[in-house]
Amino acid sequence: MSEERTALRLECITKEYPLVRANDCISFDVRWGEVHAVVGENGAGKTTLMKIVYGMVRPDGGRIYVDGRPAEIRSPADAIRLGIGMVHQHFMLVDVFTVLENIVLGHEPRKGGAIDLEAARRSVQALLREVGFDLDLDARVEELPVGLQQRVEILKTLYREAKILILDEPTAVLTPQEAGELFRFLRGFVARGNTVIFISHKLAEVMEVSDRVTVIRDGRVVGTVDTPKTSVAELARMMVGREVILTVQKTPPRPGEVLLSVADLWVEEAGKKPRVAGVNLEVRAGEILGIAGVEGNGQSELVEAITGLRPYRGTVRYQGEVIARPDARRVREHRVSHIPEDRNARGLVLDFSTRDNLILGDHYRAPFVDRYGFFRDAVIDDYARGVVETYDVRPRSIHLSARHYSGGNAQKIIVGRELYRKPRILIAAQPTRGVDIGAIEFIHKQIVEARDQGMAVLLVSADLNEVMSLADRILVMFEGRIVGEVRPEEATEERLGLLMAGITEGAPA
Numbered sequence: 001m002s003e004e005r006t007a008l009r010l011e012c013i014t015k016e017y018p019l020v021r022a023n024d025c026i027s028f029d030v031r032w033g034e035v036h037a038v039v040g041e042n043g044a045g046k047t048t049l050m051k052i053v054y055g056m057v058r059p060d061g062g063r064i065y066v067d068g069r070p071a072e073i074r075s076p077a078d079a080i081r082l083g084i085g086m087v088h089q090h091f092m093l094v095d096v097f098t099v100l101e102n103i104v105l106g107h108e109p110r111k112g113g114a115i116d117l118e119a120a121r122r123s124v125q126a127l128l129r130e131v132g133f134d135l136d137l138d139a140r141v142e143e144l145p146v147g148l149q150q151r152v153e154i155l156k157t158l159y160r161e162a163k164i165l166i167l168d169e170p171t172a173v174l175t176p177q178e179a180g181e182l183f184r185f186l187r188g189f190v191a192r193g194n195t196v197i198f199i200s201h202k203l204a205e206v207m208e209v210s211d212r213v214t215v216i217r218d219g220r221v222v223g224t225v226d227t228p229k230t231s232v233a234e235l236a237r238m239m240v241g242r243e244v245i246l247t248v249q250k251t252p253p254r255p256g257e258v259l260l261s262v263a264d265l266w267v268e269e270a271g272k273k274p275r276v277a278g279v280n281l282e283v284r285a286g287e288i289l290g291i292a293g294v295e296g297n298g299q300s301e302l303v304e305a306i307t308g309l310r311p312y313r314g315t316v317r318y319q320g321e322v323i324a325r326p327d328a329r330r331v332r333e334h335r336v337s338h339i340p341e342d343r344n345a346r347g348l349v350l351d352f353s354t355r356d357n358l359i360l361g362d363h364y365r366a367p368f369v370d371r372y373g374f375f376r377d378a379v380i381d382d383y384a385r386g387v388v389e390t391y392d393v394r395p396r397s398i399h400l401s402a403r404h405y406s407g408g409n410a411q412k413i414i415v416g417r418e419l420y421r422k423p424r425i426l427i428a429a430q431p432t433r434g435v436d437i438g439a440i441e442f443i444h445k446q447i448v449e450a451r452d453q454g455m456a457v458l459l460v461s462a463d464l465n466e467v468m469s470l471a472d473r474i475l476v477m478f479e480g481r482i483v484g485e486v487r488p489e490e491a492t493e494e495r496l497g498l499l500m501a502g503i504t505e506g507a508p509a
């Protein structure tokens with residue numbers, strides 16, 4: 001690993017899809033010993049480029065050099081052989097296997113034909129000591145929080161001796177604390193002479209963890225800058241091509257009648273600790289109620305209960321009305337919209353076109369069907385074009401199937417669908433996850449405008465900045481309960497952080 005040899009050199013990498021040139025002659029160098037961030041708007045081509053480097057996608061043209069030598073990367077196996085590892089945003093672990101089994105899967109040491117799990121354990125333990133991770137090798141992956149699952153993914157690549165580690169939006173699902181731990185590991189990893197390629201929309205993190213940043217726009221390189229010499233504002237400008245307003249602009253709320261009320265709500269499973277334990281809350285027309293909390297403290301279950309996706313005990317009133325049984329369709333008919341936290345599992349049908357995804361949930365009724373129950377295709381097309389245009393979904397097609405969108409554009413489709421129908425109540429879980437900085441600005445503006453027109457918003461977000469800047473009131477959830485309320489003007493990361501850890505400053509809530 002000499003100074004002269006670059007870890008990775010990309011020369012005019014090009015990849016064309018039917019509707020877009022995802023990579024348009026991309027060239028840049030990544031050095032040994034650096035964290036190299038790659039940023040750009042949704043659909044700019046970041047994931048495509050990394051999949052090319054990892055051998056998952058074949059480029060139409062261009063050359064790749066690894067450690068100074070030309071490389072033929074036709075499959076992930078080739079990439080691994082060249083010391084390249086990739087951690088995907090959607091983890092590819094086997095849930096029912098243990099941590100150890102997942103790490104060594106496919107590369108098990110053998111003794112006389114049989115898998116030598118003890119040898120595997122010894123080498124993985126050595127690896128754990130080297131990188132300073134604390135991980136129970138015998139835990140089943142499905143029982144681990146996402147932060148630890150990600151460590152398993154990272155260890156998997158290290159076990160295969162990755163020296164160039166690619167992370168595609170690794171912090172989207174992490175708590176701030178987990179992200180901090182990841183960054184410490186990454187800094188240590190490059191200090192040992194390795195290389196990290198780090199994709200993120202969180203520019204503050206990019207500033208914190210990277211040495212250099214390459215900005216991509218519309219499949220082309222805008223430039224590579226030294227991190228200490230740039231700023232969030234400059235990166236945003238390079239990405240978007242204009243100034244981006246980084247703070248939410250809104251006037252004080254003028255709350256009206258209660259539109260959503262939740263009384264003594266419990267979500268329980270036999271033999272387990274209650275997921276939601278007696279939550280009470282009210283959201284009024286014209287206000288945004290934020291719920292802050294470390295993921296896994298009942299927020300997801302609370303949202304699923306309110307949106308009719310999961311059984312619960314207690315009372316939920318939508319504009320004063322109670323719906324007898326959990327019933328997502330009925331809830332929706334009460335003009336409740338829901339931006340779900342897991343866009344692939346609940347938000348989109350990946351094999352459906354944009355158009356069909358955009359009417360999902362309302363597809364069985366007017367204006368999308370006529371009185372005989374037939375689809376009104378022209379109406380649906382117009383509606384879909386309206387959403388795609390308004391929410392700047394790229395590419396602009398209404399016929400592309402959902403799986404072919406970039407992560408952030410898929411999210412824009414969901415947000416657009418849920419807001420365009422003009423709900424009275426919006427339940428938004430992680431509404432801007434994976435969305436670029438310009439689109440965050442836009443989505444926040446839409447939510448604030450709808451609030452000003454009288455929509456009630458329940459916002460659940462792991463992003464404290466988002467909660468602090470968007471919410472008019474903030475509740476903190478811990479172990480299924482609301483443990484405190486903080487006014488946004490009094491909220492600080494420290495104060496919320498303490499409550500999120502269950503420390504309630506003496507008085508019980």
Ligand SMILES: Nc1ncnc2c1ncn2[C@@H]1O[C@H](COP(=O)(O)OP(=O)(O)OP(=O)(O)O)[C@@H](O)[C@H]1O
Nearest residue numbers: 017022042043044045046047048404405406407408
């Ligand atoms: N299999 C595919 N078929 C058609 N188009 C595709 C396919 N994969 C990617 N694209 C298109 O290529 C472009 C680049 O997508 P890519 O996923 O690389 O963007 P990205 O920079 O990672 O964006 P994001 O920040 O939203 O994740 C997008 O317009 C996307 O729709």
Ligand SMILES: [Mg+2]
Nearest residue numbers: 046047406407
């Ligand atoms: Mg991507």
